[in-house]
Amino acid sequence: MALSYDSDGAEIQAHAFEYRRCVDEDAAVPARHPVVVVGAGPVGLSLAVDLAQRGQRVLLLDNDHRLSTGSRAICFAKRTLEIWDRLGVGDAMCRKGVGWNVGRVYCGDAQLYRFDLLPEPGHERPAFINLQQYYAEAYLAVRAAELPNLEIRWRHTVAGCTQTAEGVRLDVDTPAGRYAIDADYVAACDGSRSPLRALLGQESKGRVFRDRFLIADVKMAADFPAERWFWFDPPFHPHQSVLLHRQPDGVWRIDFQLGWDTDPEVEKRPENIRPRIDAMMKAALGRAVPYELEWASVYTFACLRMERFVHGRVVFAGDAAHGVSPFGARGANSGVQDADNLAWKLDLVLRGIAPRALLDSYGLEREFAADENILNSTRATDFITPKSAISRLFRDAALDLARSHPFARRIVNSGRLSVPATLHDSTLNTADRDAFEGPLVPGAPAADAPLDGGGWLLRRLTGGGFTALVFAGDAGAVRAGMEGLVPIDIVPLPADGIAARRYDARPGTVYLLRPDQHVCARWRSASAADVALALRHALART
Amino acid sequence: MALITEPNLESVDPFYEALIETHRDLDEARSHALNARLVLLLANHIGRQDVLLEALRAARASGC
Numbered sequence: 001m002a003l004s005y006d007s008d009g010a011e012i013q014a015h016a017f018e019y020r021r022c023v024d025e026d027a028a029v030p031a032r033h034p035v036v037v038v039g040a041g042p043v044g045l046s047l048a049v050d051l052a053q054r055g056q057r058v059l060l061l062d063n064d065h066r067l068s069t070g071s072r073a074i075c076f077a078k079r080t081l082e083i084w085d086r087l088g089v090g091d092a093m094c095r096k097g098v099g100w101n102v103g104r105v106y107c108g109d110a111q112l113y114r115f116d117l118l119p120e121p122g123h124e125r126p127a128f129i130n131l132q133q134y135y136a137e138a139y140l141a142v143r144a145a146e147l148p149n150l151e152i153r154w155r156h157t158v159a160g161c162t163q164t165a166e167g168v169r170l171d172v173d174t175p176a177g178r179y180a181i182d183a184d185y186v187a188a189c190d191g192s193r194s195p196l197r198a199l200l201g202q203e204s205k206g207r208v209f210r211d212r213f214l215i216a217d218v219k220m221a222a223d224f225p226a227e228r229w230f231w232f233d234p235p236f237h238p239h240q241s242v243l244l245h246r247q248p249d250g251v252w253r254i255d256f257q258l259g260w261d262t263d264p265e266v267e268k269r270p271e272n273i274r275p276r277i278d279a280m281m282k283a284a285l286g287r288a289v290p291y292e293l294e295w296a297s298v299y300t301f302a303c304l305r306m307e308r309f310v311h312g313r314v315v316f317a318g319d320a321a322h323g324v325s326p327f328g329a330r331g332a333n334s335g336v337q338d339a340d341n342l343a344w345k346l347d348l349v350l351r352g353i354a355p356r357a358l359l360d361s362y363g364l365e366r367e368f369a370a371d372e373n374i375l376n377s378t379r380a381t382d383f384i385t386p387k388s389a390i391s392r393l394f395r396d397a398a399l400d401l402a403r404s405h406p407f408a409r410r411i412v413n414s415g416r417l418s419v420p421a422t423l424h425d426s427t428l429n430t431a432d433r434d435a436f437e438g439p440l441v442p443g444a445p446a447a448d449a450p451l452d453g454g455g456w457l458l459r460r461l462t463g464g465g466f467t468a469l470v471f472a473g474d475a476g477a478v479r480a481g482m483e484g485l486v487p488i489d490i491v492p493l494p495a496d497g498i499a500a501r502r503y504d505a506r507p508g509t510v511y512l513l514r515p516d517q518h519v520c521a522r523w524r525s526a527s528a529a530d531v532a533l534a535l536r537h538a539l540a541r542t
Numbered sequence: 543m544a545l546i547t548e549p550n551l552e553s554v555d556p557f558y559e560a561l562i563e564t565h566r567d568l569d570e571a572r573s574h575a576l577n578a579r580l581v582l583l584l585a586n587h588i589g590r591q592d593v594l595l596e597a598l599r600a601a602r603a604s605g606c
Contacts, residue, residue, distance in 0.1 A: 393574055393575060393578045394578050394581075394582070396575065396578075397575060397578035397579040397581075397582055398582060400575075400579060401579055401582055401583065405583070407586040408582060408586075411582065
């Protein structure tokens with residue numbers, strides 16, 4: 001039975017996609033594909049859908065025939081949801097997911113503080129939804145199946161990769177044997193152990209943390225609110241940290257820090273997991289609640305990245321390119337942002353509208369974003385699991401002060417949760433000529449706002465091309481500026497109201513947004529020449 | 543230099559006495575913990591990153 005947006009978790013996890021023999025396997029000469037995406041995880045699927053929506057003929061290869069086993073990534077950030085809105089799956093994700101904005105941090109048995117990640121109203125999407133990775137992948141796979149120019153081949157394993165100036169030759173193993181295909185471009189979204197990375201002789205380097213964590217997903221009829229709860233040194237798990245998250249279907253994610261000197265195989269046994277969960281529930285709920293253990297895993301992690309994400313015609317994205325610790329939900333979320341950044345660029349390069357330099361900007365922008373994510377995730381990890389006596393001393397000092405002093409609550413770091421990178425120094429930006437206030441500088445992702453007469457601003461930006469936000473002004477300059485370049489979708493907005501406030505707009509203000517909704521230029525008053533020059537910058541044509 | 547290293551304490555000897563007095567009857571571990579809390583309290587009061595970085599450098603450089 002085919003998967004649908006209504007498939008339940010058991011169906012999705014049991015679903016086996018079939019290996020199908022394809023014509024390429026019998027071709028005398030390797031078939032040529034404009035773009036091959038390798039890896040049908042959240043990143044590869046998002047990228048493939050995005051490229052296919054742009055009209056590209058996309059081939060997606062996956063070495064397996066199942067979606068994610070177990071919940072794995074569960075926290076999907078506002079920006080990811082906005083990207084998935086553009087891909088047509090945001091509603092399905094949010095309908096199923098558990099939306100949340102509030103987190104609580106405990107130390108010992110006392111609450112230190114609570115935080116709200118989305119303190120202002122007027123955004124369509126919450127700061128986060130929690131959703132098992134298999135749902136996210138299933139909805140993307142359902143969307144992919146709606147696109148006739150997107151072909152997914154399950155159980156097709158890339159076993160060889162050679163590049164020439166003209167293209168990439170991939171050797172692909174299937175249950176029926178080996179065949180070869182040629183591609184103009186290959187996007188490697190094949191995960192943290194990326195076989196393509198190894199085939200190219202590349203490495204992902206960084207810092208490995210000597211600590212172990214146990215993830216347990218349990219199904220229970222408990223009435224914790226939809227919030228993120230984090231404990232430092234709780235009485236039920238002394239000297240370590242614990243994280244609790246609610247997922248759909250009455251499933252709860254509990255993440256126990258174990259320390260380095262533990263045996264993962266022993267810790268993974270249900271008889272050893274259950275006492276930990278029982279103790280946590282008694283402390284958090286005051287009573288034991290019956291539950292089923294859905295999935296458990298013991299993991300370690302590293303913060304690392306490839307030195308460069310673009311290697312000729314092979315481009316790396318997601319965990320294949322970079323890895324972070326889980327504190328902050330910056331893994332899958334940053335990977336989906338990679339896909340968002342890459343799809344429009346690859347499309348314009350394949351169409352010959354933009355030069356190869358536009359792809360290089362993908363590398364520069366997402367390497368910058370990876371560094372930001374790694375920095376945030378490393379700092380959180382060092383706070384949660386101090387690596388020296390003095391580091392623990394200051395950590396405990398901050399926790400002690402946080403009970404009664406607000407400033408120390410800002411120091412406490414249980415994970416700085418994923419927000420998209422502002423691409424400050426991107427070569428695609430046009431520097432401000434005019435004075436603006438607020439965070440929507442060139443390089444920033446567009447902020448959502450409710451529109452007069454209903455609807456949301458970001459939903460108006462799902463056309464996939466460049467957009468000009470024109471605040472109470474004439475769009476003539478924008479129309480003239482795009483002549484001979486690429487079309488710009490014009491969105492007229494009033495110079496008062498929430499959108500105008502968020503963009504610090506006055507009558508005549510124009511924002512130029514890239515197809516991935518990042519600001520690339522803005523003016524108090526724009527001429528056709530301004531728009532044309534900024535557009536050329538954003539296409540890497542200057 | 544943004545960090546004041548010329549004399550600036552309102553009442554030097556009483557402050558020093560109070561600092562030592564604050565640690566009275568604490569064992570070494572508790573004293574270290576108190577000092578760590580004190581560093582964080584004072585750092586927040588100062589607030590400015592450039593001043594704090596200078597103070598960190600000066601403290602590190604003055605050790606024997």
